[in-house]
Amino acid sequence: MTDAPATAAAEIAGPVPLSLPVLELRRVNAAYGPFRALFDVSLSVGEGETVALLGRNGAGKTTVARVASGLVEPTEGEVMVDGNDFTKARAHRYAKAGVVHVPEGRAVFPDFSVEENLTLAFSRTRDRAEVREALGRAFELFPPIAHRRRQIAGTLSGGEQRMLAMARVLVETPRLLIADELSLGLAPIVTDEVYAVLTRIRAAGTALLIVEQHIGHALALCDRAILLDHGAITWQGPSDEAARAVGASLFDTSGDSKS
Amino acid sequence: MTTSVLAAGVLEETIRAFFQGLPIGAGFALVAMSFVLTYKTSGVFNLAFGAQAFISAAAYFELHTRRDWPIWSAVLVAVLLVAPVLGLLLERLIFRHVHAVSAVAKLVISLGLMVALPELFKLAVDYNREQPFGAVGIIPDGTAVYRLFGRYPVTRDEIAAFAIMVAAALALAALFRYSRLGLRIRAVVQSPRMTELNGVNADWVSSGSWMLSSLFAGLAGVLLVPTTSSLGTVLEPRGYFPIVIAALAAAALGRLVSLPAAMFGGLLLGVVTTELRTHLPRDNVILNELRGSALPYVMLFAIIVFWPAIRRQIAGSDPLLGVAPPPPALAAANRSRGMTVYTRIMALAFFTAVGIWTFGYANNFWISRITHSVIFSIIFLSIVVFTGLGGQIALCQVTFAAIGAFTAMQFAQRWDVSVIVGMLAGAAIAAAVGAALSVPVMRLGGIWLAIATLAFALFFHDVLVKYGWVGGSLFHGRGVPRPQLFGVDFSSHKNFLVLCVAVLVVVGVLVILVRESSTGMALRALRGSETAAESIGVVSWRSRVIVFSVSAAIAAIGGGLLAMEEKQVSYEANYDPQIGLFWLVVVVVLGARTVEGGIQAGVAFVIFPVLVLERWLHLDGAWRFVLFGFAAISFARHPEGLLEHGKRRSQAAMQRLFTRRPPVAAAAGAGGAAGPGDEP
Numbered sequence: 011m012t013d014a015p016a017t018a019a020a021e022i023a024g025p026v027p028l029s030l031p032v033l034e035l036r037r038v039n040a041a042y043g044p045f046r047a048l049f050d051v052s053l054s055v056g057e058g059e060t061v062a063l064l065g066r067n068g069a070g071k072t073t074v075a076r077v078a079s080g081l082v083e084p085t086e087g088e089v090m091v092d093g094n095d096f097t098k099a100r101a102h103r104y105a106k107a108g109v110v111h112v113p114e115g116r117a118v119f120p121d122f123s124v125e126e127n128l129t130l131a132f133s134r135t136r137d138r139a140e141v142r143e144a145l146g147r148a149f150e151l152f153p154p155i156a157h158r159r160r161q162i163a164g165t166l167s168g169g170e171q172r173m174l175a176m177a178r179v180l181v182e183t184p185r186l187l188i189a190d191e192l193s194l195g196l197a198p199i200v201t202d203e204v205y206a207v208l209t210r211i212r213a214a215g216t217a218l219l220i221v222e223q224h225i226g227h228a229l230a231l232c233d234r235a236i237l238l239d240h241g242a243i244t245w246q247g248p249s250d251e252a253a254r255a256v257g258a259s260l261f262d263t264s265g266d267s268k269s
Numbered sequence: 270m271t272t273s274v275l276a277a278g279v280l281e282e283t284i285r286a287f288f289q290g291l292p293i294g295a296g297f298a299l300v301a302m303s304f305v306l307t308y309k310t311s312g313v314f315n316l317a318f319g320a321q322a323f324i325s326a327a328a329y330f331e332l333h334t335r336r337d338w339p340i341w342s343a344v345l346v347a348v349l350l351v352a353p354v355l356g357l358l359l360e361r362l363i364f365r366h367v368h369a370v371s372a373v374a375k376l377v378i379s380l381g382l383m384v385a386l387p388e389l390f391k392l393a394v395d396y397n398r399e400q401p402f403g404a405v406g407i408i409p410d411g412t413a414v415y416r417l418f419g420r421y422p423v424t425r426d427e428i429a430a431f432a433i434m435v436a437a438a439l440a441l442a443a444l445f446r447y448s449r450l451g452l453r454i455r456a457v458v459q460s461p462r463m464t465e466l467n468g469v470n471a472d473w474v475s476s477g478s479w480m481l482s483s484l485f486a487g488l489a490g491v492l493l494v495p496t497t498s499s500l501g502t503v504l505e506p507r508g509y510f511p512i513v514i515a516a517l518a519a520a521a522l523g524r525l526v527s528l529p530a531a532m533f534g535g536l537l538l539g540v541v542t543t544e545l546r547t548h549l550p551r552d553n554v555i556l557n558e559l560r561g562s563a564l565p566y567v568m569l570f571a572i573i574v575f576w577p578a579i580r581r582q583i584a585g586s587d588p589l590l591g592v593a594p595p596p597p598a599l600a601a602a603n604r605s606r607g608m609t610v611y612t613r614i615m616a617l618a619f620f621t622a623v624g625i626w627t628f629g630y631a632n633n634f635w636i637s638r639i640t641h642s643v644i645f646s647i648i649f650l651s652i653v654v655f656t657g658l659g660g661q662i663a664l665c666q667v668t669f670a671a672i673g674a675f676t677a678m679q680f681a682q683r684w685d686v687s688v689i690v691g692m693l694a695g696a697a698i699a700a701a702v703g704a705a706l707s708v709p710v711m712r713l714g715g716i717w718l719a720i721a722t723l724a725f726a727l728f729f730h731d732v733l734v735k736y737g738w739v740g741g742s743l744f745h746g747r748g749v750p751r752p753q754l755f756g757v758d759f760s761s762h763k764n765f766l767v768l769c770v771a772v773l774v775v776v777g778v779l780v781i782l783v784r785e786s787s788t789g790m791a792l793r794a795l796r797g798s799e800t801a802a803e804s805i806g807v808v809s810w811r812s813r814v815i816v817f818s819v820s821a822a823i824a825a826i827g828g829g830l831l832a833m834e835e836k837q838v839s840y841e842a843n844y845d846p847q848i849g850l851f852w853l854v855v856v857v858v859l860g861a862r863t864v865e866g867g868i869q870a871g872v873a874f875v876i877f878p879v880l881v882l883e884r885w886l887h888l889d890g891a892w893r894f895v896l897f898g899f900a901a902i903s904f905a906r907h908p909e910g911l912l913e914h915g916k917r918r919s920q921a922a923m924q925r926l927f928t929r930r931p932p933v934a935a936a937a938g939a940g941g942a943a944g945p946g947d948e949p
C-alpha cells in the first residue's frame with residue numbers, strides 16, 4: 011500500500027486506489043436522534059483490500075459499520091459503492107451490491123430455526139437445490155450448529171448464535187464483508203477458526219472491513235488500519251505501523267475523559 | 270325404556286348442536302386465523318382488524334344491496350380491491366413508521382384506528398343516509414337448507430363458510446411452510462433491518478403482508494355478513510364485535526402465533542357455544558346469560574387468565590433495535606420548573622376567563638356542557654392514574670364509572686340515602702372490584718391486560734347490567750337527584766358545577782399525591798423495567814393493585830357525578846365499552862401523563878364536538894372519532910401527549926425568542942453517548 015505519512019487531515023481520504031474503491035465514505039456525519047456519533051469520517055476500502063477499524067468502546071466503530079451497510083443513513087456526507095451513490099440507499103441494496111454486514115452481537119432471527127435463518131439468506135440468489143447445497147457447506151464450516159439445524163435460534167448459546175450469524179455470509183465470497191466484533195462471545199479456539207475462514211475468503215478476493223476491539227487478530231489479518239476516537243478518525247496507515255499508534259491512543263488513559 | 274328414549278334425544282340434540290356449531294366455529298376460525306396472520310406478518314396486535322373486516326363488508330353491502338351490483342363484482346371490489354388497498358395504506362402511512370415502538374403503543378394506535386376507520390368510511394360513502402335494508406351473504410340463495418345424513422339442517426351459507434375456511438387454512442399453511450415469501454414475511458416481523466441485511470427489501474415484504482392480512486380480514490368480513498346482520502338491519506361495526514372477541518379467544522389459545530391452534534380453537538369455541546346453548550339448564554338466570562351473548566367474553570377472559578401458554582409468551586426482540594434513534598426519554602415527562610410556571614400562569618388565566626364567562630354570561634346549555642367537561646376530567650384522571658402513571662392500558666374504566674353511577678342511583682332510590690354517600694360507596698365498590706380484578710390480570714401486562722379488561726367490560730355490559738341489583742331497571746330507574754350537603758342545595762346548575770369543580774380539585778390533588786408517593790415511584794420504576802425494579806425490591810403486584818383500585822375509585826366518583834348531572838343513568842349513551850375505548854384514545858392523544866392532560870382531555874371530549882365540529886365547521890359530530898382516532902398514531906412518537914408536546918415546543922420557542930441564547934447542543938460526548946446498544 012502506498013500510504014502517506016500518518017497524520018491527520020491530508021490523509022483522511024485514504025490512499026489513492028488504482029481502481030474505484032468498493033466502498034467509500036466521504037465526510038460522513040451520523041447521529042442517533044439527538045446523539046451525534048460520527049464527525050466527518052472519510053475512508054475507503056479498495057478491491058480485495060482488508061481494513062481493520064479500531065477504537066475503544068463508544069468510539070463510533072459500530073456506527074461506521076452501520077453507515078457502510080445502509081443501516082444508518084448519514085446526516086451529512088456521501089457513501090459510494092463501486093463509484094455509485096448509495097447515500098440514500100437502504101440496506102438491502104448494499105447486500106445486493108455485495109456489501110455484506112455481520113452485525114455485532116446475536117444477529118440472528120430469534121424465532122427462526124437455524125435452518126430457516128440460513129435459508130432466508132441463501133434463497134435470495136439460489137434455487138431450492140442450491141440452497142440445500144449452501145446449507146451443507148455452512149454446516150461443514152461450523153459443525154457445532156450442524157446438529158442443531160432444527161433448533162430455534164434464540165435458544166442457542168451466544169457463541170452458537172455468532173457462528174450462525176457468520177455462517178450466513180461466509181459460505182459465499184461477497185465483494186466486501188463488514189464484520190462487527192467477530193470475536194465477541196466466542197471461545198478463543200473458535201475465534202481462531204473464524205479468522206482462518208476470513209483469511210480464506212480474503213484469498214478468494216473479498217475485501218474486508220473488520221471492526222475489532224481486540225486488535226491482535228485484526229492487525230494480523232489486515233493490510234491497513236483505521237483508528238477511531240470520539241466519532242472521528244484519528245489515524246490510518248499500514249497495519250504494521252498501527253500497533254504503535256494504537257498503543258499511543260488506546261492505552262493512553264490520560265485522554266480518557268469523554269467531553 | 271323412557272331413559273333410553275331420553276338419552277337418544279340428548280344424543281340427537283348434541284349431534285344437531287355439533288353441526289350447528291361447526292359453521293359458527295368456521296367463522297370464528299377464519300377471523301382467528303386472520304388475526305394470527307396479522308400478528309405474524311406485522312407484529313401488531315391489530316384491534317382495528319374488526320374495522321377492516323367491517324369496511325369490506327360494508328363496501329360489499331353498499332355495492333350489492335344498495336346499488337344492485339351483481340354479487341361477483343361487489344365481492345371483487347370489496348375483497349380484492351378495497352381490502353388490500355386499505356392494508357397497503359395502513360402499512361405505508363402508519364405501521365411502517367412504528368416498527369420499533371412498544372406493543373402497548375401499537376395497541377393504542379390500533380385502538381385509534383378501530384374507532385376512526387368505520388366512522389371515516391361511513392362519512393365517506395354517506396353510509397347512514399337511508400333506512401336499513403337487510404344485508405345478504407355472498408352465496409347466491411345462501412339460506413337454502415340441506416340436511417346432513419337426512420336429518421341435520423345446514424344452510425348453503427354455512428357450508429360455504431366452512432369450505433372457504435378450510436381452503437384458507439390450507440393456503441396459509443402452505444404459504445408459511447413452503448414458500449420463500451412466507452419465510453420473508455416472518456423475518457420482517459422479527460427484524461426488518463436484519464432482513465434487509467439479507468438483501469431482501471423489507472418494505473415491500475411488509476406492504477405485501479399487510480395487503481394479504483387485510484385481504485383476509487375483508488374476506489372474513491364479507492363471509493360473515495349473514496351472521497352479523499340476520500335481523501335485517503344496516504350492517505354495523507358493532508355486529509362484528511362479538512365475533513372478533515370470540516376469534517381473539519381462539520387466537521389466544523395459540524398465543525396469536527399458531528395457525529392450527531387458531532383454526533381448531535375457533536371450531537372448538539363454535540361447537541362449545543352451541544352445545545352449551547343446547548344443554549345448559551334454562552331455569553338459572555346466570556346460565557341463561559351465558560347461553561346468550563356473554564359466552565365469548567367469558568371464554569376470552571378465562572383463556573387469557575388461565576391458559577398457561579399466554580404467560581410463557583416471550584416478546585422476541587429485534588437484534589438490531591439499537592439502530593433506531595432512541596425513543597423519547599422518560600425523563601422528558603418530568604417538566605422543567607419554567608414549564609410548570611408557564612403552564613400554571615396560562616391555566617390560571619384560562620380558568621379565570623372561563624369562570625367569569627360561565628357564572629356571568631353563559632346559558633344553561635353551556636353551563637351543562639362545562640359541568641360535563643369537569644366531570645369527564647375527573648373520569649379521565651382515572652386513565653391518567655392507570656395509563657399515565659402505571660404505563661398500562663385498561664379498557665374497563667367505563668365499567669367503573671358505570672358502577673359509580675349505578676351505586677349512587679341505587680342508594681338514592683332504594684334506601685333514600687344521599688347520592689353523595691352513594692357515590693362514595695360506589696367508589697369503594699369500584700375499588701374493591703378493581704382490586705379483585707387486578708389479581709388475575711395484573712401479571713399479564715401489556716396487550717393481554719388490555720384485552721382481559723376489555724373482556725371484563727363487555728361482560729359487565731352484556732350480563733351484569735341486566736341484573737336489578739346492578740343496573741336497577743334500565744327503563745324505569747331514572748331520577749338520580751342532585752345532592753344536598755351540609756345544608757347547601759346543589760340542585761341548581763351553577764351550584765352543582767361548583768361542587769364538581771371542588772371534587773375535581775380534590776381528585777387532582779389525590780392523583781398528584783399518588784404520583785409523588787412511594788407507589789408512584791415504584792410504578793415509574795416498573796414501567797422502566799419490571800425485572801430491574803423487582804431486583805431492587807419493588808413489589809410489582811402491590812403497586813399495581815393499589816393503582817388499579819385508586820383508578821377505579823376515581824372513575825366511579827366521576828360516574829356518580831355524571832349520573833347526578835344528568836339526573837339519570839344514561840347507560841347506553843355514556844358507559845358503553847366502545848365509548849370507553851374512545852375515552853382512552855382521547856386521553857392518550859392529549860396527554861395521559863399529567864393531571865392537566867386529563868383535564869384537557871375532558872374539556873376536549875365534551876366541548877370539541879359541539880363547539881368546533883358542529884358550530885364552527887358545521888361537520889358531523891362523528892368526525893371526532895376520525896380525528897382523535899387518527900391522532901392516536903401520534904402516541905408512538907409523543908407518549909406525553911400532543912398538547913404537552915405542543916406546549917414544550919411553544920415554551921422552547923418563547924425561550925429562544927427572549928433569551929437569544931442558542932439551545933445547548935445535544936452532542937453529548939460525540940460518539941461517547943451514542944445510541945443504546947451502539948457498542949457493548
